[in-house]
Every structure is written in structure tokens, then in C-alpha cells.
Amino acid sequence: MIFEDLPTTPTSEELIDKAFSRAARAGKAKGGLEAQQSMLQTAANIISDNLENVVTAWPDFEYDAHPFYYELADAILEIPDAADADSGVDALRKSLSEVMWASRKAREIHEEYQPKLRKTDIDTARKHRKQAFARLADIVEQVEDDLLWINEARNALRDLPEINPDEPTIVVAGYPNVGKSSFVNDVTNARGETASYPFTTKGIGLGHFERDHIRYQIVDTPGLLDRKPEERNQIESQAVSAIEHLADCMLVVLDPSGECGYPLASQLELRDAIAAQFEDVPVFTIANKADRADRWDAAAEDEYDHAMSVETGENVEGVLDAAVEAIGYEPELPFEE
Known part of the structure; x- marks a missing residue:
């Protein structure tokens, strides 16, 4: 069944804590400017990769999901109150799109700040890295509701008993x-x-x-x-x-x-x-x-x-x-x- 292997979706707080704690460990392993660069790269990669994995774990409802499962998901998923969506699947698609946007933004922040951490003094580099961390956290917090909704959808669908739509x-x-x-x-x-x-x-x-x-x-x-x-x-x-x-x-x-x-x-x-x-x-x-x-x-x-x-x-x-x-x-x- 196409929903049974969906992983748990992290909350925004869990993802930020994971990214920044790993970044801190990466920084301790190095020194000087290299430590600041390593911290930024680690945090940005963890945030971007985890958000992208949330999206790619889901089937493409248009191409990968049998119409039975498409309609089934639409019947089961309730549209969140704040969602501007016509159906449960539509709401899920929009949340997944927002999360993918956040994944790309994390990479853009890394690309924007990494050059600023080279050929500068350590205090300026630390200041830029903290600015980047603040922006990374803000991006993740912007999709907090989307992450929660995606995990609710995952919980609603993953334990459905299997009916094979390809069998007569x-x-x-x-x-x-x-x-x-x-x-x-x-x-x-x-x-x-x-x-x-x-x-x-x-x-x-x-x-x-x-x-x-x-x-x-x-x-x-x-x-x-x-x-x-x-x-x-x-x-x-x-x-x-x-x-x-x-x-x-x-x-x-x-x-x-x-x-x-x-x-x-x-x-x-x-x-x-x-x-x-x-x-x-x-x-x-x-x-x-x-x-x-x-x-x-x-x-x-x-x-x-x-x-x-x-x-x-x-x-x-x-x-x-x-x-x-x-x-x-x-x-x-x-x-x-």
C-alpha cells in the first residue's frame, strides 16, 4: 500500500534542534573560520535535506496513486481550517509545496552566507553565521503548520488496511x-x-x-x-x-x-x-x-x-x-x- 512506508514528519522545533545541535558538534571538530563554515553548511544541509525528504516520501497523487487511493485520501483527509484548498488532497499538495519551498530557501541562505564567512575576521564570521541561523530557523517556523498537517495526513493514511486496486x-x-x-x-x-x-x-x-x-x-x-x-x-x-x-x-x-x-x-x-x-x-x-x-x-x-x-x-x-x-x-x- 502506497502510504504504509511514510516516515514520521518532524516538527519545526525538532528539525531546528537537530540542525543546530549537529552544527554545534561540527563546529567543535574544527577551528576558526572553518568552524563557522562547517556549522552553517551542516545546519543548512540538515534542514534542506530533511524538508525535501518529507516531500519526496509522498507519492505523486497525479501519476503514482491509483484513482482508488486518490479518492480514498480525499475522503479521509480533513481540510485544515486555515487552508485555502478545495479538498484534502489539494491541501496536502499545497503543504508539501510549501515545505519544498522552505527546503530550497535553506540552500539559498547557505549559498548567500557561505562566501561571507571566508577571508574575514572570526567575530564578523560568527556574526554572519548567527544571522544565517536565525533566517534558517525563521524559514522552518514558517512551515510549522504545514509540517504538522502533513504528519496528521500521514497518520490518517499509513495504517489503512491494504486493498489492492490492481487485483480483479x-x-x-x-x-x-x-x-x-x-x-x-x-x-x-x-x-x-x-x-x-x-x-x-x-x-x-x-x-x-x-x-x-x-x-x-x-x-x-x-x-x-x-x-x-x-x-x-x-x-x-x-x-x-x-x-x-x-x-x-x-x-x-x-x-x-x-x-x-x-x-x-x-x-x-x-x-x-x-x-x-x-x-x-x-x-x-x-x-x-x-x-x-x-x-x-x-x-x-x-x-x-x-x-x-x-x-x-x-x-x-x-x-x-x-x-x-x-x-x-x-x-x-x-x-x-
């Missing part, structure tokens, strides 16, 4: 208690495997299975795709937009018996809303509890693509096979001459 993925949707989680657990090794995201009331169910040596990912999204779009808040809606980039096939599970607590008409309304949002991928309507077909709402007869019973195992593999066929995933093979 089936997303399972439908009202609670229709059998989604049981289906995911039945066809994968997902029992007990959940991915906790901050925008879901329950952990997202995540599992995997193989067909013809190809690994497929199957995802259940309680708290997101088990409610109508108008009932989702802004963050949840944006999270669903992220899942749009993830899904290669949608399975909307119905309980035609209504034992789930929701009438079939409401379930079909949710199905239609999901199908409208995921119009670019195959969407199958799956009627669960086929073993209780005698209790089904008569209106279900023409509304589903496949029927199954997770409880008895009836046609569960058939549903999975239909999804795999609809995805039609073909792995990239090495070029052969």
Missing part, C-alpha cells in the same frame, strides 16, 4: 442481513478478515479466491453500499466514489423473503441506485435464500440474474463463476519474441 475485484452490496458477509466468508478465506476504514460503521469485509491461478479480491462494504445514496454523508459518498475505481463487477444481494427486515421494493430501489452509480461495470442482482423460495415476494421473479442459497451452498459457485466470467480478466504476460 468483486464488490458485494445490498441491505444488511441479506447474506453478504456470509457469502464473502463462504467463497474466500475471509472469515474474520476485516479492513477498518474511518468512514464505515463496521469493518469492510475483504477476502480472496483463485480461479485458473488468478487471484480475485472480493469486498463487502457495510456502512456504505447498504444504504441509499441520499442517506450517506459527504465522506461516505466520496468513499463510494473511490470504490467505483476498485470494482470490476458488482453483486447486489437481495433477500426476497424480506426476513432481513427490508421489503423487496426497498431492496430493489437500492439495487437500482447502485446500478446507476456503477454503470461502467457489470452489475448482477443475486437473490439469496433460494432454499426459502416459498417465502419469496412474488415480485422477485423477474428481478434477479442469479439465485443462490449461502446457507445450503446452492449455486454459490455459479454466482462466483458468473462474476469471474463478466470480469474477463487476462493477466499481462511477459513479452515474447
Whole structure:
């Protein structure tokens, strides 16, 4: 996952203390003008390099981040009150840009003052070096809020459970208690495997299975795709937009018996809303509890693509096979001459 190796971002105070303490040690190792030059070079390099490393540790959201992770970050990151930004990712980009500016300014200060420390008396050199230190500290303090925000973003994103957007993925949707989680657990090794995201009331169910040596990912999204779009808040809606980039096939599970607590008409309304949002991928309507077909709402007869019973195992593999066929995933093979 592209965020898991993000390092801790130093605070401005930590970075200034680190730079100046290292500079003091460097100065003690030398004497005279050379000591002042070494102190300035050490402090400027530490500040510039550390600030640059803060920026380069992050992926380029435009080119390196899969749209799933781009939208996911946008859903999770809250815009700071003082930020002039349209989205969480936009705010993060602006903070990273400010930090890179500070990195360049540190180098410019070094280049400006280093000549002043040559061919002068020691007292003047010390005076110039202290001036340079004051300006270096001021530059770091100017991006104090940006450093704090970047570290908050890092903490929000780095521990997210991994969902691989490059694997062919089936997303399972439908009202609670229709059998989604049981289906995911039945066809994968997902029992007990959940991915906790901050925008879901329950952990997202995540599992995997193989067909013809190809690994497929199957995802259940309680708290997101088990409610109508108008009932989702802004963050949840944006999270669903992220899942749009993830899904290669949608399975909307119905309980035609209504034992789930929701009438079939409401379930079909949710199905239609999901199908409208995921119009670019195959969407199958799956009627669960086929073993209780005698209790089904008569209106279900023409509304589903496949029927199954997770409880008895009836046609569960058939549903999975239909999804795999609809995805039609073909792995990239090495070029052969």
C-alpha cells in the first residue's frame, strides 16, 4: 500500500534542534573560520535535506496513486481550517509545496552566507553565521503548520488496511442481513478478515479466491453500499466514489423473503441506485435464500440474474463463476519474441 512506508514528519522545533545541535558538534571538530563554515553548511544541509525528504516520501497523487487511493485520501483527509484548498488532497499538495519551498530557501541562505564567512575576521564570521541561523530557523517556523498537517495526513493514511486496486475485484452490496458477509466468508478465506476504514460503521469485509491461478479480491462494504445514496454523508459518498475505481463487477444481494427486515421494493430501489452509480461495470442482482423460495415476494421473479442459497451452498459457485466470467480478466504476460 502506497502510504504504509511514510516516515514520521518532524516538527519545526525538532528539525531546528537537530540542525543546530549537529552544527554545534561540527563546529567543535574544527577551528576558526572553518568552524563557522562547517556549522552553517551542516545546519543548512540538515534542514534542506530533511524538508525535501518529507516531500519526496509522498507519492505523486497525479501519476503514482491509483484513482482508488486518490479518492480514498480525499475522503479521509480533513481540510485544515486555515487552508485555502478545495479538498484534502489539494491541501496536502499545497503543504508539501510549501515545505519544498522552505527546503530550497535553506540552500539559498547557505549559498548567500557561505562566501561571507571566508577571508574575514572570526567575530564578523560568527556574526554572519548567527544571522544565517536565525533566517534558517525563521524559514522552518514558517512551515510549522504545514509540517504538522502533513504528519496528521500521514497518520490518517499509513495504517489503512491494504486493498489492492490492481487485483480483479468483486464488490458485494445490498441491505444488511441479506447474506453478504456470509457469502464473502463462504467463497474466500475471509472469515474474520476485516479492513477498518474511518468512514464505515463496521469493518469492510475483504477476502480472496483463485480461479485458473488468478487471484480475485472480493469486498463487502457495510456502512456504505447498504444504504441509499441520499442517506450517506459527504465522506461516505466520496468513499463510494473511490470504490467505483476498485470494482470490476458488482453483486447486489437481495433477500426476497424480506426476513432481513427490508421489503423487496426497498431492496430493489437500492439495487437500482447502485446500478446507476456503477454503470461502467457489470452489475448482477443475486437473490439469496433460494432454499426459502416459498417465502419469496412474488415480485422477485423477474428481478434477479442469479439465485443462490449461502446457507445450503446452492449455486454459490455459479454466482462466483458468473462474476469471474463478466470480469474477463487476462493477466499481462511477459513479452515474447
